[in-house]
Amino acid sequence: MLGFVLAQLRYRKGRAAALVGALLVAVTSFSVLTGAARTQRLSVVGTVTANARGGYDILVRPAGARSALEDGRGLVASTALANLNGGITTAQWQQIGKLPEVDVAAPVAVVGYVLTRMDAPVDLPAAAAGGGRQLYRAAMTQVSERGLTRIPAGESYTYVTDRPLRGVTDSAHSSKDPYEVDGAGAAHPVCVDPTAKTAATGPQVVLNCGTTNPQDTYNQPGPANPHATGSAQPAATTTTAWPVPLLIEAVDPASEARLAGLDKAVTWGSYLDAGRRPTSGTRTYADLTGDPNAAGRVGVTEIPVLMADRAAADEQLQVAVSRLPASAADQVAAGTDKTTLGATLPHTPGTPVTTTTVDVQQAYRTLLDGLRSGDVRETYRAGNGGTVWVSAFTTAQPVRYGSAGDGLTAQPRQPDPNLRLDYEQIDGTYPRDLDDTPVRKAVVHPAGGPWNGIAHDVHLKMVGEFDSSELSVSASGLGAVPMETYFPAQATGADPASVQALGGRSLLPNGNVAGLLSVPPSIVTSLAGLQTLDDARYFTNTGAGRGVNAAAPISVIRVRLTGALGLDALSRERVRLTAQRIHDLTGLDVDITSGSSPTPVAVGDPAGTHGRPALTLHEMWSKKGVAATVVAAVDRKSLIMFVLVLVVCALFVASATGAAVRARRTELAVLACLGWPPRKLFALVVAEVAGLGAVAGVLGAGLAIPLGRLSGLHVGAGRAVLAVPAALLLAVLAASRPALQASRSHPGAAVLPAVSAPRRPVRRAGITRLALANLRRVPGRALLGTLALAIGVAALVALAAISTAFDGTVTGTLLGDAVSVQVRGSDYAAAVIAALLGAATVADVLYLNIRDRAAEYALLSATGWPDRAVTRLVLTEAAVMAVAGAVAGAAVGLSAYAVFAGHISRAAVLPTLATVAGAITTTLLSAALPTRALRHLPLTRHLAE
Known part of the structure; x- marks a missing residue:
């Protein structure tokens, strides 16, 4: 039969060459391209392995904290850490930390926002010595969200005189009211505060006083001058109070150092000491205010804290200064109280002088410098001796989302009119960002009443600063996990309109605690300090769901397992079993974040009431299990692509072989008449095609290595030799069906047309x-x-x-x-x-x-x-x-x-x-x-x- 096969191949040289060519292209391509795939796979596995393990392997949240969207899509929300106010007990945290598979279990307790009034310096270039009495108005506008939001933030006034100013010492006036000395030496009270005499019945203006008299010391800082701006020419610079909310969180210092390297990120001062508890005592008002005539005592509890070295919000304060007419300055000089001035000065036209823009980073840096030196130039309760007074803290509930196609949309809420009232009653200052469209419910928790018969204040004592960029974990990268405990949430435009509105930049959080994006904590304390913020003697309205949760104060626990974790099935099963054990032990929600990667989720942000249009944003949530899926996908995809070459080649060979069988039906019928059995006819066709396949395989093996080198790929000898059996197998499979048809040849086919x-x-x-x-x-x-x-x-x-x-x-x-x-x-x-x-x-x-x-x-x-x-x-x-x-x-x-x-x-x-x-x-x-x-x-x- 071999001679018969060779004769057929010689007789049909063109057909044989076509089949050899098709098989040669297929097996050579398969050898070279699979070599490329192997090289690429090694690169893929290396990249995935290097990025599969983020800052922690398992995220533990309170029971029911995981949303339906997270469950349905295998996601972890980017706001998973900042959205919660408790829900996990310290006992549950300790249970998790004692598991033998757990290397570190780091808890985070999100407390709430503390309102801090920062200094915004404003130049008054028109003020000069000998200029007489002058009155300036500073109209403030808070600008944020890449300039899209502009919120009027009120006005303040500065009265400047070239006459001496003295502090009032008689009992007829408040110690805040200075008096102006005329040429005859007579005293005239100015900048009068009506609350020292009668209850205010209307809006009061914020009125500062200064002098251009170079010999006067009224506006110079010192123990007797707690309100001084400290400028060399005090009237040429005034200071505007800018209320900015800062978020507080509590951590376990030892666990946080091991997980995130927070101790190594301290750039000034010292790290938190887990054994250092808040200190309590009493101090005199005279000591706190610097006013020797102030009477009474106040209880003070100081909580040691770390503070971030930069502000997390994207916000600026624009101050437009105008000079009011002399008649307005005469009103102040006449001792008009602030309530009366509040009814007239806002409607008095002025002459524009200058516009100043102060970035929140500048104001925050001034605050930190003041805390370092122990001289914070605000009222004594906002800061004294390196501390910030916590008059209240605000908690914000999670955003309510609605479905919008494949994405989400934040549901707007009705503004809460009580928020402004709460803030103004507690601190006299209102964060104007809260006037914008809210998507969260915010609750103010004021300081409690007197304790043991005297008023009691809580102060945050800055013991150090930290730089989040020096942490051992990151909020960016291929394998990043939610780290809003240190890094600001940001979102990018998800449609052309939003991209254009943002100018191609990311949207960053501002000072609106009820907005879509949350600022990361700027103040970090220990769990020991958390106990004071949880104490009902200091703050009201605490308890489950409102303020610090006394029974379960911890918001999340980030868990890292012992040893190395890879992409193999054993490592994945080890993480899964530990997560299951944590859930079974505590009943908490558990997410496996090892092997996850950030993925964009479209979120609609409703239009603001101060200029910002409705935006469609991409928030970077974490997709679980990406690493394992990636490795499997790259193998599967490459295999599918290369198998297609073989499949099409097999179709080509099958078509050609089938045609050859059809064309030789007369010959096959004659052979059947001569007594050839079906198996021999089958073998005849298969042998012809198999011989061609062997030839193509040998040629393909010889071509694979040089072609690989020309393509810059390494094709090993073993992979090249595989071309021979691959071509032979491909040829036999492709010829099987036509050969089966040949084995069924009937003598009558000899007289039928093709x-x-x-x-x-x-x-x-x-x-x-x-x-x-x-x-x-x-x-x-x-x-x-x-x-x-x-x-x-x-x-x-x-x-x-x-x-x-x-x-x-x-x-x-x-x-x-x-x-x-x-x-x-x-x-x-x-x-x-x-x-x-x-x-x-x-x-x-x-x-x-x-x-x-x-x-x-x-x-x-x-x-x-x-x-x-x-x-x-x-x-x-x-x-x-x-x-x-x-x-x-x-x-x-x-x-x-x-x-x-x-x-x-x-x-x-x-x-x-x-x-x-x-x-x-x-x-x-x-x-x-x-x-x-x-x-x-x-x-x-x-x-x-």
Whole structure:
């Protein structure tokens, strides 16, 4: 039989060369491209391993804290840490910390916001010595959210005189009221506070006093002058109070040092001492105010705290200064009280002088410098001796979200009119950011009443500063986990309108504690300090759900496991079992954050009431289990792409082999008449194709290594040698069905034509109708060519759509975007090879059709059909298969893209159309080669047959 096989191959050299060429392309491409995939996989695994483990492995939250959206999509919200006010007991924390698998369990208790009044210096360039009495108005505007929000923040007034100012010492006036000394030495009270005499019945102006007299010391700082601005020319600079809320959190110092390296991030002072508890005592008002005539004592409890070295909010204070007419200054000089001035001065026109912009970073730095030196230039209760007075703290409840397509929308709330009243009654100052549209409910918790018969204050004593950029964990990166305990939440525009409104920048939180984005804590204390903030003797309205939760004060616990964790199944199971054990032991919500990566979630932020339009933002939430999915996806995707090459090649070989069997039906029938059994006929066909496969495999093995080197890839000898069995197996599988058909040959087939006649006559036989009729006569062969082309086009369409619409990726996470289902050059190479093999299969089908129906074409030519009409008939058959294959492949490719992306983007349409057009054009060009055989048909011999 071997001689018979060799004779057949020599007799059909063209067919043998075509089969060897197709197999050679397939196995060589597979060897080289899988070598590329192996190199890329090593890079992927290295990147994923380096980024799979974030700052902690497990996040523990109170029972019921996980939202339905997080459950449904496998997410952890970016606000998971800052949104909660307790819910976990210290006993539960200790239980978790004692588990043998746990290396560190670091608790965080989010307390609330403390209102701190910062200094905003404002220049008064028009004030000069000898200028007489002058009155200036400073109109303040708070600007935030990338300039989109502008909130009027009230007005303050500064009275300047060139006469001496003295502090009042008689009992008829408040110690806050200075008096002006005229030329005769008479005293005239100015900047009178009516509350020292009668209850105020209307709005009061904020009125400062200063002097341009260089010999006067009224406005110089010192123990007797707690209200001094300290400027060299006090009247040339005034100070405006700027209320800014700062968030407090409590941590376990030892755990926080081990998890985040907070102790190594201290840039000034000392780290928190877990054993250092708040200190309590009493102090005199004279000592606190610097006024020797102040009587009485006050209890003071000081809580040691660390403070961040920079403000977390994005906010500026714009101060527009104008000079009021002399008549207004005369009103102040006449001793008019502040309530009366409040009814007239706001309506008095002035002359613009200057506009000053103060960034919150400047004001915050001034506050820290004052706390360092022990001289905070505010009222004594806001800061004295390096402390900040906690007159109240504010808690904010989580944002309420509604569904909006694939994203969320923050639900606006009705503004709470009691907030302004609460703040003004407690501290006299109101954070104007709270006038904007709220999406959270804020609750003010004022300081408690007298304790043991005297008033009692709580002060935060700054013992050190820390720089969050020096922490051992980060809020950014491929494997980042929620770290709002140190880093500000930010969001980017999710649609063109929002991107344009933000100027292409990220949206940062401002001072609105009821807004969408939360500032990270600026003040960190220990759990021991938390006990004071939880004490009902100091603060009212505490308890479950309001303020610090006395029974369960901890908001979250971040857990890191012992040892190294990899991407292997054993490491993943170890984390899963520990998380399950924590849940079973405590009943708390547990999320596995190891192997997670930030992913954008679209969140709608309603329009503000002070200029900001409605925005659609991308918040970076954490997608769980990304690392393991990435490694599996990159292997699966590369394997699918390269197998497509083999599948299309197998279709090509099957088509060619099937055609050879059909063309040799007479020979096979004769062999059957001579007594050849079916198994021998089967072996004959398989042996022919297997021999060609072996030849292609040997050639492919020899070409794989040099081609790999030319491509800059390493293809090992072992991988190259695999081309031989791969080609042999591919050839045998492709030839199996045609060989089975050959084994069933019947002697009667010798008298049957190679192509069956149409089942019904073709009426009005135009070229298109004849082409369709011809394809229906060989449906299997036509379908095979169409399918081969469709596979290649589907791969190309999917890759082109992904590249255009998603910049080469469809995973949607930072880690996945970096390493996962990316479109690489090897992917395109595989898809292009598959598409070209598909086009070659269509051309081969046409060639076989021409060979099988040669007598019919000869008859058409003999009856007067011109050559161009016969050529058009063949090309029309090619066009039908090309259009059907390209359109079907495009539909499949777009469907695969939509499964990944969740929708079909407009950006994916143009590359799809271009791919379809290119596939059809390439197929028609390939089909032009077989049509050349029409010119060389032996018409006489075919007509004789």
